[in-house]
Amino acid sequence: MINQNLIKELQDVVEPGDLIAEIVRRFGNRAAIGTSGQLTGVAMIDMAFRAGVKPRVFTIDTLRLFPETYELFEKLEKKYDISIEKIQPDSKKLKAMIKEHGEYLFFDSKEKQELCCHLRKVEPNEKVLGTLDVWITGLRADQSSHRAKTPKFQIIEQGQDKRPLLKVAPLIDWKEKDLRDYLAKYQVPIHSLLAWNQDGWYYESLGCILCTTPIGPYESRRAGRWRWFNNEEDNKECGLHS
Numbered sequence: 001m002i003n004q005n006l007i008k009e010l011q012d013v014v015e016p017g018d019l020i021a022e023i024v025r026r027f028g029n030r031a032a033i034g035t036s037g038q039l040t041g042v043a044m045i046d047m048a049f050r051a052g053v054k055p056r057v058f059t060i061d062t063l064r065l066f067p068e069t070y071e072l073f074e075k076l077e078k079k080y081d082i083s084i085e086k087i088q089p090d091s092k093k094l095k096a097m098i099k100e101h102g103e104y105l106f107f108d109s110k111e112k113q114e115l116c117c118h119l120r121k122v123e124p125n126e127k128v129l130g131t132l133d134v135w136i137t138g139l140r141a142d143q144s145s146h147r148a149k150t151p152k153f154q155i156i157e158q159g160q161d162k163r164p165l166l167k168v169a170p171l172i173d174w175k176e177k178d179l180r181d182y183l184a185k186y187q188v189p190i191h192s193l194l195a196w197n198q199d200g201w202y203y204e205s206l207g208c209i210l211c212t213t214p215i216g217p218y219e220s221r222r223a224g225r226w227r228w229f230n231n232e233e234d235n236k237e238c239g240l241h242s
Contacts, residue, residue: 002133002164007153016170017047023134023168024053031134032056032085034125037069037191038206039179040138040171042076046188047170049080055136058085058128062120063094064208068192075189087124094119106211110229113211120208129158129165139169142176142221 013019023031033048033055035041048055059073073084097105097119106113129135139150152172158165171179183190193203201214204221215224223230 002155002166004155006166007155010153010168015051016044016174017051019168019170020044020048020055020136021051021053023136024048024055027134029056030132031136032058032128032132033136033138034058034060034128035084035138036060036206037065037072038138039176039183039190039194040140040174042072042188042190043179043182044136044138044170045076045080045082046183046186050186054080054082056085057082058087060121060124060128061086061088062208063088064120064210066193066206066209066212069206072189072191079189085128087128089120089124093123104210106226107228113226113229126159132165134166134168137167137169139172140174141172 010019010022013022020033033041033044035045035057036059045055045057057076073086076082077084097115101108101112101115106116141150150169150172152169154167155164156167157163182188191203191206193206196203196214198214200217203212203214203224205225206212207225211226213224213227215221
């Protein structure tokens with residue numbers, strides 16, 4: 001049962017891999033790791049296997065991901081003998097949106113960017129969450145000031161019936177160096193763009209291919225996402241974790 005008593009029990013599990021394993025043992029396929037292929041997601045997959053469980057894993061395939069993202073998923077599937085569920089947007093809604101607003105509507109306004117993200121990301125995510133009791137995410141507090149407020153455990157309302165869903169961020173307190181050290185130690189496949197660096201410019205956060213750019217040495221972690229909306233704040237979100 002998803003309630004505060006469950007959270008109290010899970011809070012006693014200190015190691016992230018052990019926490020993920022405990023959740024998978026309790027909930028089976030009603031728990032899943034959601035990942036877009038970034039460092040935290042691939043680390044959690046590896047941690048789960050090292051803790052002795054094969055987790056259910058899903059990603060939201062917006063149909064605009066980098067080719068390197070699909071290549072990473074293939075590597076992960078081969079290494080861990082898993083099948084990553086790729087949840088896509090509703091094709092009819094997608095065609096209707098493009099017909100009304102154009103294919104590149106996200107350049108027009110923040111509202112249209114959020115509309116595109118809602119159809120390509122949020123709705124497919126809601127679809128897969130409808131099959132879950134526990135959503136294991138790769139959120140980290142150091143990703144932005146907005147995400148710094150994210151709790152490790154939270155119960156959210158899911159679907160029209162507002163049933164309780166436990167959202168867990170096992171690596172919420174991990175830093176970038178912690179992750180890279182772990183991934184290098186265990187030779188975990190990582191996204192090739194996250195290893196790219198040119199004259200100090202590099203990819204920090206990855207999403208859709210047109211909406212993601214590298215960031216410079218002095219920019220915030222989220223500056224490369226929807227760059228044309230950059231301002232003094234770094235709370236830009238696609239809606240999945242609002």
